Amino acid sequence: MPNQLAPEYAQLVHDLAAAIGTRYVLWRPEELMMYEYDGSALDMARPDIVVVPATTAEVAACVRIAATAGMPIVARGGGTGLSGGSVPAAGGVVISTGRMSKVLHVDDVSRTARVQPGLINTDLSEFTAPWHLHFAPDPSSQKASTIGGNAAENSGGPHCLKYGITTSHVLAVTLVLADGSITTIDNTAPDAPGYDLLGVIVGSEGTLGIVTELTVRLMPNPEGVKTFLAIFDDLDSASDTVSAIIAQGVIPAALEMLEGQGIALVEQSVHAGYPLDAQAVLLIEIDGMHEEIAAQTAQIEHICAHFEARELRVAQDEEQRKKLWSGRKGALAACARLAPHYHIQDGVVPRSKLTEILRLTREVAKRQRVHIVNIFHAGDGNLHPLLLFDIREEGIIERAVAASEEILMACVNAGGTISGEHGIGIEKRDYMKWLFSEDDLWAMRQMRACFDSRGVMNPCKLIPTGASCGDIKSARAGAKALAAGAWI
């Protein structure tokens, strides 16, 4: 009965349609299909209903109606997340921010923009270009991911090395709480009395409420930018170069690494000019005043020479720079050439441990007979080991999971963490116990309950939960087919 509405939802759909219009309430299976997954390697979960409200008031109405009916509520932006944040793990109502995608106001005195959550990340910087301002967080998904989603996941991106992750760039939000009430959490007047609730909202993965409007910080465009491609015949030398650059006090705008098979895969797909036989390449971008760029160029040239880089290329113009970056940002999709399925991790290590952890990654790949490609934010110590395989091969999922967990555990043991920017979601929820004690998790649950005592907002995410989420399949056994629309 594809077009028959389940009777228990008839009243709910009717109420939602009355609140926001019939055409913005989706319930037919074919309409729901595209809302059952995100960019992560997850088992899918289909929402019962999807709503596409246009205003804060409409979001609030939907939340009120859904919460009254006892339905879980999950917000969704671009659906590019890599931890299952927007997957309706326990079913329920998905609230898409697709119709809330406007820039509402730009203020070039305070260097802020007021935007709706469904605004695409790159659209904001394009909009503010006439003021010579930009939004600094630049996840590789930025052409498809939304500012609201970036705030929910506290997204990173290559340029967060110098400019900080999303939490430092969000100044205020309008928030719809679990009971459908609307509030604002506003740090635009700095140091106002009261606890810094915005600090916990950003990165809360939709578990505390739904953000319907944001005021974000804009950064002045730098006077100059210079982009290098450093080519290495040896992985250790490349990772030692990363550690040395940071240790010498150069904070590039971005410092990215591609290694091993990943280089050839990306080159064959994107033709960014990466040498096919290199063992590792570093994409190094510095920005700032001309004199700073000159001084840092000298330092980078010296360090790369010291660690015997085969070659250090400089992008001669904006077109060459974009080409070099297209290789990095399009890397995940390019890897589909090697194997049809992937599983990706997002561990972080202290930067001095990079060489060690990359060696381990290679060793694990060999031992578990799985392809592992690393394309990642080296300057932050934020690894993205990309495990590539074909699920038709017997025993491969078990081996991939074992490899992935071994690498992640090594990150934790090195003093790092289980997620640098993708979020915990469903996928890494069970690993939280590797990092946090029962008391730590207790404090998080208590805090969450202050916003949402009934746990209707994005349940079964972020914090390991009890039996009520037991029926949600863990991501650990999951694997997703590579598609063009996925980014790390």
Next chain:
Amino acid sequence: MEKPQTIAELASMVRDTTGPIVPRGAGLHQVIGNPAHPDSTVVDMRALNVVSDYIPSDLTITVGAGMVLGDIQDILAVNRQWLPWDAPQHRHATIGGLLASGLSGPLRHGAGAPRDWLLGMHFVTGDGRIIKSGGKVVKNVAGYDMHKLHIGALGTLGIIAEVSFKLAPLPEADESITITGMSITHAHKIAYALRKPPFNPSAFLIEATPHHIRLWVRWQGAAAAVTRQVNIARARQPIAKPATAGSWEHLLNTPFSKSHGHAVQLRMGCAPQSLESVYPAVQEIAPNATLHIMPTVGLMRLYAPQMPDVAALRAALLPFGGYVVVEIGADPMRWGPAPANIAIMHQLKKAWDPDNKLNPGRYVIE
């Protein structure tokens, strides 16, 4: 007075104490907020003063909350690193106390606030649990950033025990200018002119006393870049005079000075774009006050011999989304109107400090 030597000792002390507890660093900023409960047990945090993790090549550090910020900066300076945080009294104040008091300085313009550098924390709740939030690496989205809740919370939500920070390389050059003798509005306009390309300053401060108005501007970074900016600025503003890092420190360390007859300290904030609109009212309401204004940050502090008409100041700032807090000085309306979302804040306080032990009555969340 208790003086725990370890975080575990701190936690068991909190568990065993039945009455109110006042966490205390160097005690320099205990005067901020409502007076402590008279029957309080004071917990001296200064024995938690160990660097537990510092690998210079990682540009991160983890220290006990009882460490003096200036001592941390000395350790970092050996490796040409620092925390870009120009808090008042940093030579004597502890890092935990400064965080709890929410104190920072004009470097916020270029470097951001301490919350942007804080990577993680261990804190002790009112029922004596040791809670970890965040971590030690520069990027980490595992769990809620609970550590941010403790900044400026006066220790009411938990006792800050250990903190991890991201670090910056020490700038090669650090040069400043001052320009004296203009209206606040004009100083504001000059500051904004000195923010436009090619300028990339690290700090602004407008110092407005009953006797003079002076704009301070600071540049840090590569020597040649700093020199270029200072030269252009001085060419445009011929009356500008050079200033040193030391003169900033002097200015920021003792703005509240009993020798100047100061008895009152107010914190006022609003969105930076509205600050210019509130100056005339502030000057009219408090003509004898000294103001320290961070124009681009949206923050002002007012120092005065007697309490100005706080209600009138609030009336001037509120239309712009601003606020006024009486940091030092007796005022029954110290915090002003209840903040938005106070119900959530009260619940949080109750959840983490169920017996209301931690600095009861000191803060806006009682």
